[in-house]
Amino acid sequence: MKLAAISDYLSKHYSLKDVIEKYGISSTSVLRKWIRDYNGHKEIQGSGGRRNAMNKGRKTTW
Numbered sequence: 001m002k003l004a005a006i007s008d009y010l011s012k013h014y015s016l017k018d019v020i021e022k023y024g025i026s027s028t029s030v031l032r033k034w035i036r037d038y039n040g041h042k043e044i045q046g047s048g049g050r051r052n053a054m055n056k057g058r059k060t061t062w
Contacts, residue, residue, distance in 0.1 A: 001023060001046075002034050002044050002046070003038075003044060004023070005019050005020075005022075005023045005025060005031060005034065006031075006034055006035055006038050006044070008022070009031065009035065010035070016028045016031055016032070019031055
């Protein structure tokens with residue numbers, strides 16, 4: 001999905017706003033970061049979802 005959004009924008013057929021509406025991206029700054037990473041030859045990774053921040057917690061008792 002990220003690569004499709006980037007290629008749509010880089011094809012110059014769609015504006016930033018058109019692409020974020022088409023793909024349901026939260027903001028233009030997110031798309032711009034993806035484009036910057038793509039142009040910088042960084043790996044574009046899929047979203048792995050949110051990770052649980054409380055994986056290792058202290059055991060407590062009542």
